[in-house]
Amino acid sequence: MITGLYLFQNDLRLDDNPALKLACEEVDQLICLYCLPIQGPNRLPYTVSQFGEHRMRFLLQSLDALKQSLANKGQELVITLLHPLDAIPTLISRYNVTALYRSQHAGYNENRIWSYLETHYPFLTFTTTSSHTLFETSELPFALSDLPTTFSQFRKHIEKHPIQSCLPSITALPQPPKALPVCAELPTVTTITPPVSPNSIHHNFMGGESKALQHLEHYFATQAPSHYKETRNALDDWQSSTKFSPWLALGCLSPRRIIERLQRYHQEVEQNSSTEWILFELLWREYFQWYAHSHQGKLFLFQGIKSCSPNTSFYAERYQRWCAGNTPFPIVNACMKQLNQTGYMSNRGRQLVASCFVHELNLDWRYGAAYFEQHLLDYDVASNWGNWQYLAGVGADPRGHRKFDLAKQTTIYDPDHHFIRKWKGNEHDGKIDTVDAADWPIRD
Numbered sequence: 001m002i003t004g005l006y007l008f009q010n011d012l013r014l015d016d017n018p019a020l021k022l023a024c025e026e027v028d029q030l031i032c033l034y035c036l037p038i039q040g041p042n043r044l045p046y047t048v049s050q051f052g053e054h055r056m057r058f059l060l061q062s063l064d065a066l067k068q069s070l071a072n073k074g075q076e077l078v079i080t081l082l083h084p085l086d087a088i089p090t091l092i093s094r095y096n097v098t099a100l101y102r103s104q105h106a107g108y109n110e111n112r113i114w115s116y117l118e119t120h121y122p123f124l125t126f127t128t129t130s131s132h133t134l135f136e137t138s139e140l141p142f143a144l145s146d147l148p149t150t151f152s153q154f155r156k157h158i159e160k161h162p163i164q165s166c167l168p169s170i171t172a173l174p175q176p177p178k179a180l181p182v183c184a185e186l187p188t189v190t191t192i193t194p195p196v197s198p199n200s201i202h203h204n205f206m207g208g209e210s211k212a213l214q215h216l217e218h219y220f221a222t223q224a225p226s227h228y229k230e231t232r233n234a235l236d237d238w239q240s241s242t243k244f245s246p247w248l249a250l251g252c253l254s255p256r257r258i259i260e261r262l263q264r265y266h267q268e269v270e271q272n273s274s275t276e277w278i279l280f281e282l283l284w285r286e287y288f289q290w291y292a293h294s295h296q297g298k299l300f301l302f303q304g305i306k307s308c309s310p311n312t313s314f315y316a317e318r319y320q321r322w323c324a325g326n327t328p329f330p331i332v333n334a335c336m337k338q339l340n341q342t343g344y345m346s347n348r349g350r351q352l353v354a355s356c357f358v359h360e361l362n363l364d365w366r367y368g369a370a371y372f373e374q375h376l377l378d379y380d381v382a383s384n385w386g387n388w389q390y391l392a393g394v395g396a397d398p399r400g401h402r403k404f405d406l407a408k409q410t411t412i413y414d415p416d417h418h419f420i421r422k423w424k425g426n427e428h429d430g431k432i433d434t435v436d437a438a439d440w441p442i443r444d
């Protein structure tokens, strides 16, 4: 009798999940595990915790949904607050686990944990299968160490490569062993976050696989894909971009399932430069995934993948002002308040606030990335840290860095200040510093 352990991470779904399918085929009984990292020391050295309330709400909803789907098939999702290196060895020895499975993950820490287990349990089998990306490592037309240094080169290599078809949803799973440990006492969605206003943008963001598939269908049932390229830079409109990112980040939705639905839209409705741009953006996501796999720990270094560090530092007051949306830049303030109140910010907004962080406030980009990590519903280690590096000039940008003219951007994207007024971006005191580095008040 083979007992397997499946570690759920960024693949909280049964649909198109090749890693889980393989586990189901190879073992007689299966433990399904999720380690929820909300207790213990913060893994980031940048003062913030990993989970803001919106991010946690979306994750808990997604876990609830997965737990229910598994229960409908006679399985049990064990959710623990223990670190994987405490939980997994205990389960291995208590249930005589001999085979461990997971989906491929771009996270440096997640991979170190898996490698540690592989080294310490050489007689067990460890299998990692890709489900978070459009392609598998073996399909890439270059070695990971030779990943193209720019997105354009990457896209040229990959865009004509056929994308594998999706797998159907898993209908049957091996049973769990008898007397599995009960789940940790988890905070519930209602205890951890305040109720969501029905008018709020994030009312639409409900975690879980079935919500993801509903949203996918709904998006492609509208005309929005046919206008995506013209609308995708809007700051605050639900239909302007796909809003797939939170479900993609947790793996409630497979990127290949999106491509399959996009192709159906092409056959049934139309194919134009807007619809093609959706694939283009998903290739950006793909690039950052492989970028993280390729550069590993360098994703978190101040100098990124470059050889010299930016000329920025950490100024506590400036950082606090940026987080709270109290800088001299109304558009930035509005975007930050939108993030704080909803857990979402448009791609254009993210570019503007990151540019402000690095180029106007001269702050160390990693603190901005860590703040995003805490608050974004769609936080994804590769997309977040890769984009921040890009904007800070220490990543994959051939131009060196991106500094946005915030006044000009406001004229283009919020000409009548509707967005700024809505999010109260004008409510600020116009200052960057009121104390100096030694905490002595600065006099005007």
Ligand SMILES: Cc1cc2nc3c(=O)[nH]c(=O)nc-3n(C[C@H](O)[C@H](O)[C@H](O)COP(=O)(O)OP(=O)(O)OC[C@H]3O[C@@H](n4cnc5c(N)ncnc54)[C@H](O)[C@@H]3O)c2cc1C
Pocket (backbone or CB within 6 Å): 232, 241, 242, 243, 244, 245, 246, 248, 249, 278, 281, 282, 284, 285, 286, 288, 345, 346, 347, 348, 350, 351, 354, 372, 376, 378, 379, 380, 381, 383, 384, 385, 387, 388, 391
């Ligand atoms: C500083 C910064 C931090 C970011 N952090 C994250 C993050 O943690 N998680 C995340 O998913 N995206 C991140 N992005 C990328 C992008 O802003 C979001 O993916 C996008 O805004 C999500 O909204 P959407 O699903 O409507 O996107 P759409 O415009 O509809 O794009 C479709 C999909 O393509 C992908 N995509 C689009 N743009 C990018 C991009 N620049 N990089 C990677 N993937 C992209 C996403 O998966 C997105 O869901 C970041 C961008 C910046 C500038």
